[in-house]
Amino acid sequence: MMNLTASEPVELSELRCIGCGLRTNNPGHKFRCSACADLLEIVYPGWDTTDGQRAAPFTAAALKALWRTRRKSFVPMDQSGVWRFRELLPHFASGEKIITLREGNTPLYELPSCARAVGVEYLVAKHQGMNPTGSFKDTGMTVAASMARQEGFRWVGCASTGNTSASVAAYAARAQMRSLVLIPQGKVSWGKLSQSLDYGAITVELKTDFDGCSRILDEVVDRMPVYLLNSVNPYRIEGQKTAAIELLEQLDWQPPDHIIVPGGNLGNSSALGKALLELGKLHFITRLPKVSIVQAEGANPLVRTMRETGGRKLVSVRAETAASAIRIGSPASWKKAVRVLEQTGGTVAEVSEVEIAWAKAQIGADGVGCEPASAVTLAGLKRLVQGGFVKPGESVVLILTGHLLKDPDFTLKFHRGELFRDTEQRKEAEILVPHERAPITLEASADAVISVLKQVEEGSEA
Amino acid sequence: MMNLTASEPVELSELRCIGCGLRTNNPGHKFRCSACADLLEIVYPGWDTTDGQRAAPFTAAALKALWRTRRKSFVPMDQSGVWRFRELLPHFASGEKIITLREGNTPLYELPSCARAVGVEYLVAKHQGMNPTGSFKDTGMTVAASMARQEGFRWVGCASTGNTSASVAAYAARAQMRSLVLIPQGKVSWGKLSQSLDYGAITVELKTDFDGCSRILDEVVDRMPVYLLNSVNPYRIEGQKTAAIELLEQLDWQPPDHIIVPGGNLGNSSALGKALLELGKLHFITRLPKVSIVQAEGANPLVRTMRETGGRKLVSVRAETAASAIRIGSPASWKKAVRVLEQTGGTVAEVSEVEIAWAKAQIGADGVGCEPASAVTLAGLKRLVQGGFVKPGESVVLILTGHLLKDPDFTLKFHRGELFRDTEQRKEAEILVPHERAPITLEASADAVISVLKQVEEGSEA
Numbered sequence: 001m002m003n004l005t006a007s008e009p010v011e012l013s014e015l016r017c018i019g020c021g022l023r024t025n026n027p028g029h030k031f032r033c034s035a036c037a038d039l040l041e042i043v044y045p046g047w048d049t050t051d052g053q054r055a056a057p058f059t060a061a062a063l064k065a066l067w068r069t070r071r072k073s074f075v076p077m078d079q080s081g082v083w084r085f086r087e088l089l090p091h092f093a094s095g096e097k098i099i100t101l102r103e104g105n106t107p108l109y110e111l112p113s114c115a116r117a118v119g120v121e122y123l124v125a126k127h128q129g130m131n132p133t134g135s136f137k138d139t140g141m142t143v144a145a146s147m148a149r150q151e152g153f154r155w156v157g158c159a160s161t162g163n164t165s166a167s168v169a170a171y172a173a174r175a176q177m178r179s180l181v182l183i184p185q186g187k188v189s190w191g192k193l194s195q196s197l198d199y200g201a202i203t204v205e206l207k208t209d210f211d212g213c214s215r216i217l218d219e220v221v222d223r224m225p226v227y228l229l230n231s232v233n234p235y236r237i238e239g240q241k242t243a244a245i246e247l248l249e250q251l252d253w254q255p256p257d258h259i260i261v262p263g264g265n266l267g268n269s270s271a272l273g274k275a276l277l278e279l280g281k282l283h284f285i286t287r288l289p290k291v292s293i294v295q296a297e298g299a300n301p302l303v304r305t306m307r308e309t310g311g312r313k314l315v316s317v318r319a320e321t322a323a324s325a326i327r328i329g330s331p332a333s334w335k336k337a338v339r340v341l342e343q344t345g346g347t348v349a350e351v352s353e354v355e356i357a358w359a360k361a362q363i364g365a366d367g368v369g370c371e372p373a374s375a376v377t378l379a380g381l382k383r384l385v386q387g388g389f390v391k392p393g394e395s396v397v398l399i400l401t402g403h404l405l406k407d408p409d410f411t412l413k414f415h416r417g418e419l420f421r422d423t424e425q426r427k428e429a430e431i432l433v434p435h436e437r438a439p440i441t442l443e444a445s446a447d448a449v450i451s452v453l454k455q456v457e458e459g460s461e462a
Numbered sequence: 463m464m465n466l467t468a469s470e471p472v473e474l475s476e477l478r479c480i481g482c483g484l485r486t487n488n489p490g491h492k493f494r495c496s497a498c499a500d501l502l503e504i505v506y507p508g509w510d511t512t513d514g515q516r517a518a519p520f521t522a523a524a525l526k527a528l529w530r531t532r533r534k535s536f537v538p539m540d541q542s543g544v545w546r547f548r549e550l551l552p553h554f555a556s557g558e559k560i561i562t563l564r565e566g567n568t569p570l571y572e573l574p575s576c577a578r579a580v581g582v583e584y585l586v587a588k589h590q591g592m593n594p595t596g597s598f599k600d601t602g603m604t605v606a607a608s609m610a611r612q613e614g615f616r617w618v619g620c621a622s623t624g625n626t627s628a629s630v631a632a633y634a635a636r637a638q639m640r641s642l643v644l645i646p647q648g649k650v651s652w653g654k655l656s657q658s659l660d661y662g663a664i665t666v667e668l669k670t671d672f673d674g675c676s677r678i679l680d681e682v683v684d685r686m687p688v689y690l691l692n693s694v695n696p697y698r699i700e701g702q703k704t705a706a707i708e709l710l711e712q713l714d715w716q717p718p719d720h721i722i723v724p725g726g727n728l729g730n731s732s733a734l735g736k737a738l739l740e741l742g743k744l745h746f747i748t749r750l751p752k753v754s755i756v757q758a759e760g761a762n763p764l765v766r767t768m769r770e771t772g773g774r775k776l777v778s779v780r781a782e783t784a785a786s787a788i789r790i791g792s793p794a795s796w797k798k799a800v801r802v803l804e805q806t807g808g809t810v811a812e813v814s815e816v817e818i819a820w821a822k823a824q825i826g827a828d829g830v831g832c833e834p835a836s837a838v839t840l841a842g843l844k845r846l847v848q849g850g851f852v853k854p855g856e857s858v859v860l861i862l863t864g865h866l867l868k869d870p871d872f873t874l875k876f877h878r879g880e881l882f883r884d885t886e887q888r889k890e891a892e893i894l895v896p897h898e899r900a901p902i903t904l905e906a907s908a909d910a911v912i913s914v915l916k917q918v919e920e921g922s923e924a
Contacts (some may be wrong), residue, residue: 071533074712101571107541107564107594130594132569133831134867145674149586174829176575178922180915185903191653194870197877197899198826202918209907219908224915250536289908362843365659367563367636369595375586405596405867408656415659441647446681453617453642453686456664460640 013090014232015040016090018335029221029320031232039336041274042090042234047282060284065085067249081105082139082242088278089238092146099145099175101136106130108250111366111378111398118382122256122395125363126247129370129403133195135325136268136401137167139243140236145171147235148227154178157226158214159323161264162192162387163402168229169199180226182206182213189324189407210317211330231267240271241278248285255289257394260384262401263293263302263348264326266333272341272399273340289397292346292389293337294380298319300350301329302337311338313379322419323356325373325402347389351379354425357414358432359430369404417440475552477696477744478796479503491683493694501798503736504696505550507847522746525923526547529711543567544601544704550740560608561637565600566704568592570712573828573840573860580844584718584857587825587839588709591832591865595657597787598730598863599629601705602698607633609697610689616640619688621675623786624654625864626777630691631661642688643677644668651786651869671781673792693729694794702733703740709859710747712763717751719856722839722846724863725755725764725810726788734861735802739769751859754808754851756842757800758783758818763791764799765812773800784872784881785818787835787864811850813841816887820894831866877901 016023019038031040046057067085070078077083081104092098108124115123128136148156157180158168165181165188172179179405196203206213208223221228239385255276261269272291279285279337295303299319308315319329326377331337341347351359359382360375377398384390399450404411413419416438420429442448478485481500508519529547532540539545543566554560570586577585590598607630610618619642619740620630627643627650635642643658647667658665668675676692683690693699710717717738724729734753741747757765761781770777782793793799803809813821821844822837839860846852866873875881878900882891903909 068534072530074714088659102569105567109563130592132592134865170829170831172829173827178918180911182911190874191867191870193901194873194877195831195866197901198823198831198866198873199829200827200899202899202914203901204911204914205901206906206911207904212906216906216908216911220911220915223908224912226915252536265656331906357548361660365635365662367632367634367661369632369657369660403596404657404660405653405865408653408870411656411660412652437662437664439655439659439665439667441667442669444668444678446678446685449642449644449666449668449678450686452664452666453682453688456640 009100011043012046013042016043026118027192027234030228031234039232039333040234041336042238058087060282064249064253065286076100076102080142080143081246082239085242085245088241088245089143090235092150097146097150098142099149099171100142101132101138101170101174103131103142104246106243106246108247109366109368111363111368112368112379113234114362116313117362117379118379119385119392120390120396121210121393123398125368125398125400126243127368127400128243129374129406133166133170134403134406135163135167136240136243140231140239140267140271141167142235143239144229144235145175148229149175149225153225153227155180155224155226156229157217157220157227158182159210159217160188161210162188163308163325164230165203166192166195169196169201172201173199173348178202180204180220182217184213187324189409190370191406191408200284204426210328213403214332216251222377230332231265237267237271237274240268241275242274243399244275245279248279253285255285255287256397257400258390258396259289259291260381260396261291261293261399262326262373262376263295264328264331264335264373266293266302266331266337268334268399268401269293269340270333273344277343288344290346291340291344292349292380292384293341294349294351294376296323296326296356296376297350299327301331302334303348303350305334305338306341306348311342311461321374322353323372324407325371326376347384349380349383351383352428353374354428354432355379355382356417357429361414368400370400371402371404371406372410374400374402393406474508474608475504475506478505492680492690493696501694501795502696505800520549520742526711526715526746527835538562538564538706542604543708544604544701547704547707550703550707552697554608554612559612560604560832561633562604563594563600563632563636565604566708567706568705570709571662571828571830571831573825575828576824576840577814580840581847581854582843582852582858583855584655585860587830587862588705589830589832589862590705591836591862591868593627595632596865596868597625597629598702602693602729602733603629603633603691605701606691606695606697607637610691611637611639613689615689617642617686617688618691619679619682620644620651621672621679623672623789624650625787625868626692626863627652627663627665628657631658633647634681635661640664642666644679646671646675649727649786649789649889651871653868653870672790676794682884692846693727699729699733699736700728703737705861706734706737707741710741715747717747717749718859719751720852720858721751721753721757721861722843722858723861724788724835724838725752725757725799726790726835728764728793728799730861730863731755731757731802732795732798735806739805739900744863750806752808753802753806754811754842754846755803756811756838757812758785759786759814761789761791763793763813764796765795765810767800768803768810773804777870784815785834785838786869787833788838809846811842813838813845814890816882816890816894817841817844819881819891823876830862832862833864833866833868834872836862836864844858
């Protein structure tokens, strides 16, 4: 049994190339394999019980109990919903070096009206949009930003559709590091843009798309001492794993049948899948949920990759969708995501813009807000139920990745009937989306308000 | 000792008029005293140990231990940072009736650069903007909305500057009740407006200000079966108390010297003060923090009420400030707030629009985002330190009430230099606010990005 105090070293981790398997402890500044340039991932040799060399350094039962006990603690590392699970993360020399905004600890919400709408009995949402900066990115950023600080960097940087930049800027400010944020001009929601400005990032709008921003950042980190905080950074993936660990803990370690995730750059699905596989290996759970990934029709590189090449070769696309957080045509972590689909038995789905808007309004009707990219999960679930991949009696968890307030513009346009202008979309919208309800402007009179109330009452009785 | 299981009845509460002291169990639909029309508050006769009749039904030590133990529980009522403290709240028949979004559980953040900027040694923020809908309103709404459901209402309603409406709409949707939201036309941030639409509220923009919306709602609830969810509703105040209880728990029951709160409709300061007084009476703490209330110069009715009448008569104003959440000229809970100032020994302060913007950017520089109304606390603290009311060695807690994403427009305008246009303000802004940093638009080239980086580096070395 390991010693379970915070200051005791936990198991050491190594970096391994997902392509050629080369192991290293020097990730370089681009987190690519020095031999084949593929992505790196973090592995924990000490956990390998199958190679006969040694036993895992802890038991699942002991860690489950320890993690639960930490919920009572007021130590910052224990209050973080990421670092509470630090035995399954890379080791940090000391809690002092950790940059935390008390990320994680996100709620599970039952979605009764959504469940009825798609035809399943048990449906809950794990709301990662309840993280400090309003998206799941924080869970990975606390680990990777802490690593940047430990390595002595003064600058960190990212390319972003908006959520990553908000998180990078916040954690950098918290650590008194400078941050550089590259975003596609005019394609990031105002809310997200305001976040990186507020936290003091150098915010650069480039005349290109997200994929172009990513390429340019790669060149910048080649030439300048800027620590790369995109999701190719394997420490981000490790932090994002904890959402799955926390989810399983909330479910008393009874895995659901399905977990549905939005697919953008595919770091999140990679992280959740990695967590599940590790939890299985370490005997925390005895069966794996199927992890399925949903993309917008206009930004469906993974869907096409699976359909056209069986997952062997990335099919890049020019991405277009109102769900800006997943407007990515050439996802960095596609290979990791393919492995997750294969190893958990999940599948992919794609959904239309109107289906996304319908799903977002449906989730809202359960009193839970999210950004459009998060709503693809419910839209995708509906398709997966219709196609028979998800059975009505199976249990389903949706991963909501961003807060409603991340993209108020989408919501306002939707309710004002401005989101869908072409005739085909309008027709689809009228069938699928009966939720549109614009604000009503009235003279300041109680009579006027009461007459609106009465109309609504009559309408709902009719 | 009381029995501490969830299903056991806790002490009964009563309603008491804050003006004439009349006790009642029928609050009416406007939550006003039937004799003198003043506000009602909830009292707990069973806690009175001073009248010699009976002892308090619990000890502070036992409750402290119980509340901490509940942090390990996965029961929804225990996971709520409001209902975890239910022994100090009005009794509900059953946990089944409770509407919760897992509100509360908000973080305490140290603010090192803000502390240096205002000249105090110990400064932390209790960030109520980390509640599910992004503002402190959720902590009160879970209690009042649960009461609405328990009483069988199908409709709930509020007048709002935006945060209340978001919270009302979310909790109503969660309980499958309908909600009516009255907001001043053109005066609510887009983010907040998008929330009430998303959660399905009937959202009515009235051609008047917040105070006008309040008056009209009063008439509506007179004539229609709509449950009033404004902060005159004393159940909201009870829920909002828990922020202070949670704060003290986070500080291991060692009260800070000062708590600084933004002042709008003054329900929040009333609630925090009530909690502190009750915690003192019940021997959870042995001394009271001073609660001070900060308003914008353009919306300063409490400041004027204290200055011009010594707190005896409300001085209403026509409110104008970019901090829209506290743009209120005739605050409903002014009498309760005056009592809190008197009983805790706190004071009032008012701050300029430029000072608010400065404070918000300063808080952002610590990696913590908030809406403008929250930032008045830091601006006010600076004034209180300068004036000698707060000593450099004293400990201070700022209550941040709303999330940064509640009002991205303010942040964008600020960084684009569009917030302050008149000459005097610009002059003040240039001295106070060196933080303005607009986004930079560049061609898609690494060279261009690197040249910006180098300029920033040179600038910060100079």
